[in-house]
Amino acid sequence: MIKSIEHIGIAVKSLEAQTVFEKLLNLSAYKAEEVKSEKVRVKFFRIGENKLEILETTDPTGSIARYIERKGEGIHHIAFAVDDIISEMERLKGEGFGFIYEQPKRGADSMLVNFIHPKYTNGVLIELCEALSS
Amino acid sequence: MIKSIEHIGIAVKSLEAQTVFEKLLNLSAYKAEEVKSEKVRVKFFRIGENKLEILETTDPTGSIARYIERKGEGIHHIAFAVDDIISEMERLKGEGFGFIYEQPKRGADSMLVNFIHPKYTNGVLIELCEALSS
Numbered sequence: 001m002i003k004s005i006e007h008i009g010i011a012v013k014s015l016e017a018q019t020v021f022e023k024l025l026n027l028s029a030y031k032a033e034e035v036k037s038e039k040v041r042v043k044f045f046r047i048g049e050n051k052l053e054i055l056e057t058t059d060p061t062g063s064i065a066r067y068i069e070r071k072g073e074g075i076h077h078i079a080f081a082v083d084d085i086i087s088e089m090e091r092l093k094g095e096g097f098g099f100i101y102e103q104p105k106r107g108a109d110s111m112l113v114n115f116i117h118p119k120y121t122n123g124v125l126i127e128l129c130e131a132l133s134s
Numbered sequence: 135m136i137k138s139i140e141h142i143g144i145a146v147k148s149l150e151a152q153t154v155f156e157k158l159l160n161l162s163a164y165k166a167e168e169v170k171s172e173k174v175r176v177k178f179f180r181i182g183e184n185k186l187e188i189l190e191t192t193d194p195t196g197s198i199a200r201y202i203e204r205k206g207e208g209i210h211h212i213a214f215a216v217d218d219i220i221s222e223m224e225r226l227k228g229e230g231f232g233f234i235y236e237q238p239k240r241g242a243d244s245m246l247v248n249f250i251h252p253k254y255t256n257g258v259l260i261e262l263c264e265a266l267s268s
Contacts, residue, residue, distance in 0.1 A: 004182025023229040048138025074257030075209040095157040123208030
């Protein structure tokens, strides 16, 4: 079951964009992390019950680099929190949605994640996140 | 002060996309509305503390039509809830952000709204929303 919006991911050319989001939200990023499997470095901001995540690529062939080449900087994905990613993947596959990975993988922020391909969701890249410890 | 994410706006070619988001979220849209000033028809879904808004244009020259021509369907904006849109606009102008409208205007869902131009926010269109009645 999709419970809430865990975070919104924003593709940026450089994490120097941190200063822009700090001014916008009037608060500081609370966490930085590198996610080698996704070839990104990220910073997180809290906003109410949700988070914003800004992502820069660590590799010119990575998905964030390719996204920015194609569409420019901007909102990259919406991540939904789920209790059990395997059962939610099964439910969504049953509804006809296709996933980018066969199995969930380790993402940022101690989460198991997978992505619905945006061709199934009107161009919106949807991430599912299950917290690994709670 | 920006308190929370009020909603995420998704540009779609047609509100028939409603069925996709109903399957994704496993719930029904709870509200439909036409916003003449923005040349859009919208539907809303609840997700935890937040909302998703899908938007279709009512006019081939409208901003949603032009967005889809340029970038395709997808995530269009993030809307933040504020208590006092005028004072938050002043704070943000003081930080160097520029707005699309000089004054807030009436948006969907009984809100006073304005938008920060995405050139100030790494390609992210940011809406500020003040609830007109609470």
